[in-house]
Amino acid sequence: MNSKKVRVIINPAAAGGRGRGAALELLEELDARSLPCEARYTERPGHAAELGAEAREARVRGVVVVGGDGTVHEVVGGLLAGGPGVLPPVCVFPAGTGNDFFRMVGAERNAAAVARVLEQGAVKHFDVGRVRWDRGESVFVNVLGVGVDVDVLRCRARFARLKGLAQYLAALLYALATYRAPEVRIDVGRGGRTLLGRTTLSVITVGPSMGGGFKVNPGARSSDGRLDLFHAPAMSLLRIMALVPRVIRGTHAGMKPLTMCRIEEARLGRTDGKPVWFEMDGELSPEPARELRVNVMPRVLPVMVPANA
Structure with missing residues (x-):
């Protein structure tokens, strides 16, 4: 990746609190590799969507999600809130219970592997489902x-x-x-x-x-x-x-x-x-x-x- 910062969106409550420990592990790995980043922690349900929207508005180089499928769901919802367009690529460090979205990514589940994806990875465009209901x-x-x-x-x-x-x-x-x-x-x-x-x-x-x-x-x-x-x-x-x-x-x-x-x-x-x-x-x-x-x-x-x- 280039020198522009990535935004790390962290759900510290993921998987009963394991998200915080996973975030510390990842941030230490990124610092050791001199990969510039800035961290944002979620504080309440729905906050990850707000942080995702902010990341798009800030035109960050990429977004790393530390959490489970629910956190990814919120972040992507925030990224897409302004409609399809030029979005920062999403990288995932799985720290949830199910982590089924991460299975589609095909990476190893450790901080070093996530850092390698940021340094040397490719960008693939995934489909997303949209659902509408009464209200x-x-x-x-x-x-x-x-x-x-x-x-x-x-x-x-x-x-x-x-x-x-x-x-x-x-x-x-x-x-x-x-x-x-x-x-x-x-x-x-x-x-x-x-x-x-x-x-x-x-x-x-x-x-x-x-x-x-x-x-x-x-x-x-x-x-x-x-x-x-x-x-x-x-x-x-x-x-x-x-x-x-x-x-x-x-x-x-x-x-x-x-x-x-x-x-x-x-x-x-x-x-x-x-x-x-x-x-x-x-x-x-x-x-x-x-x-x-x-x-x-x-x-x-x-x-x-x-x-x-």
């Missing part, structure tokens, strides 16, 4: 979902001592014990197919995985100009648990009763017209929505990746 809109960098994943988010704090996939699995088992599958309608594209019925999990992703490593859409690509739909209808607990190992490995394509397909846009909502809660990038939506209108924003997000990625 709002947002972007998502990896996943938008309805179904049991919403209940999983609500109970993950019970399993805070666990990390990544182990935490998601524990929360999933807990959530399934009381989960009541809503009946949904998913319209895929204009004049495309319609899915009707109760859902265990319906997610639209940019990349292959969610929940810390569940490869729900193993064929998804971050820069192909499309999103990927995974829909698992309501089924017995035994059937769900039989599917889970296959989904973790990403070997479930073609299995019934799952639906998997590539999309550019979709509409999703409950068949009874009631609002439905949803999640974006591992964070609960600010409010439920009667209908979610989703589309892809092709290759709008510059992301720093290893030179050989």
Whole structure:
């Protein structure tokens, strides 16, 4: 990178406070390599979006996000708040629980690797999902979902001592014990197919995985100009648990009763017209929505990746 400073946006509360330690490790590494940077710490929910918008306005050389998928979600939302355009490239030092966005980057998970990406990496343009609903809109960098994943988010704090996939699995088992599958309608594209019925999990992703490593859409690509739909209808607990190992490995394509397909846009909502809660990038939506209108924003997000990625 040139001598212009990068902006390091840090969520010190990520993963139960591990974000602060990760930030210190990274800042020491950047200082040792004489890589100029300036740090900004988030102070409240939504603050990372403000810092992202400020970074774009300041025309910084790049933005390094220290946090998890939720922090990346906020920062990118702030960067794109002014619409697509010339954006600073984003680099990620994963310090969250799931870190599924970072899996798309393909770098090693240590401060030295992040510094090498800043020094020698390439810029790849990732797709971003956009969702609009009754009274709002947002972007998502990896996943938008309805179904049991919403209940999983609500109970993950019970399993805070666990990390990544182990935490998601524990929360999933807990959530399934009381989960009541809503009946949904998913319209895929204009004049495309319609899915009707109760859902265990319906997610639209940019990349292959969610929940810390569940490869729900193993064929998804971050820069192909499309999103990927995974829909698992309501089924017995035994059937769900039989599917889970296959989904973790990403070997479930073609299995019934799952639906998997590539999309550019979709509409999703409950068949009874009631609002439905949803999640974006591992964070609960600010409010439920009667209908979610989703589309892809092709290759709008510059992301720093290893030179050989």
